Amino acid sequence: MKKILNILVFFLSARLGFSQEVEMADNMRAEGKIYVVIAILLLILTGLFFYLFMLDRKATRLEKKVDEMLKK
């Protein structure tokens, strides 16, 4: 039983040790600067979606115009 526990503890600590070694952007997250990145990307996405909706509307207007021309 103790042996199994020891092995478990070994593996757990090995895992924890490994995960701490790898450098991630923890500091950037702690400073909250990651939200700047998110804000920028959300802004770009918003702009893109707005543009797509405008193009959709433009296509609808074009379709209506063409249909009117066809009726004449």
Added chain:
Amino acid sequence: MVAMKSWWKVLSILLLVYTVIGGFLLEVPRLAIINESIRGLYFHVPMWFTMILLFVLSVLFAVRYLSRHDLVYDRISASFAQAGLVFGILGILTGMVWANYTWGTPWHGDPKQNGSAITALIYLAYFVLRGSLDNQEQRARLSSVYTIFAFAAMIPLIFVIPRMSSSMHPGSGGNPGFNMYDLDSSMRKVFYPAVTGWILLGIWISSILIRIRNAEEKIVDLEYEKNS
């Protein structure tokens, strides 16, 4: 009524907003070399999924044109191929940025990189072919046949050859999927919505292209009638 018809566009927006927020804030595995850049998975890989789906749709409508001979199917097929190519080029470019960071050089000569570059060139040639033909029926017939060839060439280039040789891409060298990422359930929570969102965006862009092509066609017909 507009909301009813375009619910999937709204879904695409919601999924992609979630992708950006969840993709940067949720936990990812702490792996050496790749580090935080693992989050590129949410943006780079969906480009390929979207490209492949749009190319599948393009080939389906090409086959449909060949059996029904209605030019509308050719316009739909070309629009899907066009949007698919845009996603493919974005996939190559994002891959180059990522490769520069993790593999040391933007163009590593990885079989998947080379395969996708050849695929992009094959599809570029599709538009050269379309542009060089004036006769509509001829253009539709030739480009429909060509797009079937292009799609058939893409399968070994992207799915088969990279798995037969050693590739730097995860999941290559025999085993499909993305092995280490695939096991991680925290990444799946963002990855699957991301793929769905990007695919819907690809279909959205294609639908605009289709509508513009159809309207253009009607205008050309009108002018033709006027002149004759």
